[in-house]
Amino acid sequence: MRSEREMMSLFVEFAKSNERIRLVTLEGSRTNKNIPRDSFQDYDISFFVTDMNAFKENDQWLDCFGKRMMMQKPEDMELFPPELGNWFSYIILFEDGNKLDLTLIPIDEVENYFSISDGLVEVLLDKDEIIKSEIHANDEKYWIKEPTAREFDDCCNEFWMVSTYVVKGLARQEILFAIDHLNEIARPNLLRMMSWKIGLEQGYSFSLGKNYKFINQYLCKEDWETLLSTYSVNSYKSTWQALFTCYELFRKYAKFVAGELGYTYPHYDEAITKYTREIYQSY
Known part of the structure; x- marks a missing residue:
């Protein structure tokens, strides 16, 4: 696998040699000092260009970045409607295992880009000194x-x-x-509540990562294992059990948060739990 230094040099040198690319930025986890480095991190690169069509008319220019195992162009798909407006992206997995998320952005949308940025941005190349103030990547958002x-x-x-x-x-x-409904809505709200308890105990100066991927570092072993058990939903029996376990965890964490912040914990917990047990026992 090519090193981070090799890959970053490849992107910047290509941009330097192409007059249509005026600004290059790096986004995502590789700008975040709080995220441990590993070989699975994507290279989230944006090229701000003067002529979008010159790049979109064929894909041969991408060959210089390496041999592709697979590529996806989200804005060129019919099944999944594009969401980036005038921007155009390429998601590429190379044969050596490196992964590139490359976005082409019209040069006149620089201001819009920074206005919607999540803060995890690093400027790699600015040919025209468009960026007037120093940019420091942070994950405060x-x-x-x-x-x-x-x-x-x-x-x-x-x-x-x-x-x-x-x-x-x-x-x-x-x-x-x-x-x-359990996986996509109910449990994410359990995780949200758990994160609030962690914030109360540890402070509000850090992130638990995308999809709460670092939450295990802040939970006791028992609660972590209990939470993991709710992901076992390969039968009706196990899904019922996962739901009841989510109830117990949510109740525990929500009551703690309510107590610490002086909020009122809702009375309908008892009614919904009773309703659930009655339905469970009848099937």
Whole structure:
């Protein structure tokens, strides 16, 4: 596998030699000093260009970055509608295992780019000195934030309401419906609540990473193993158990957060739990 130094040099030198590329930035985890380096990190690169069509008309210019195992062009797909407006991206996995997420951006959209940036940006090349102030990459946008009373209540409301959809799916023998609501909505709100407790205990000056991937570093062994058990949903029995376990964890963490912040924990927990057990026992 080519090294980070080799890859970064490749991108910058290509940009230097191409007059249509005026600005190059690096985004994502490789700009984040708080993320451990590994070989699976993508190279999230943006080229700000004067002529988009010159690059889009064929893909041969990408060959200089290495032999491709696979490439995806999201803005050129029919099944999945494009979401980047005038931007155009290439997601490339090279044969040596390196992965590149390359985005072409019209040069006149520099201001828009920085206005929607998540803060994890590093300028690699600026031929025209467009960037007037120094840029320092930071992940502050992703730090845990103390919830307001309304946010706390909304999280509780969403968790307990969506749990009834999981119950309905299991009762109807529609396990995929149930699993989807558990995985995509209910558990993410459990993780959100757990992150708030961690923030209260550890401070609000760090991120738990995308998809809460570092949360295990801040949970006791018992709660971590209990949380992991809720991902075992390969049968009706295991999905019911995962749901009840999520109830227990959510209740534990939400009551802690409520107590520390002086918020009111919702009374409908008891009613929804009773409702769930009655449905469970009847099927």
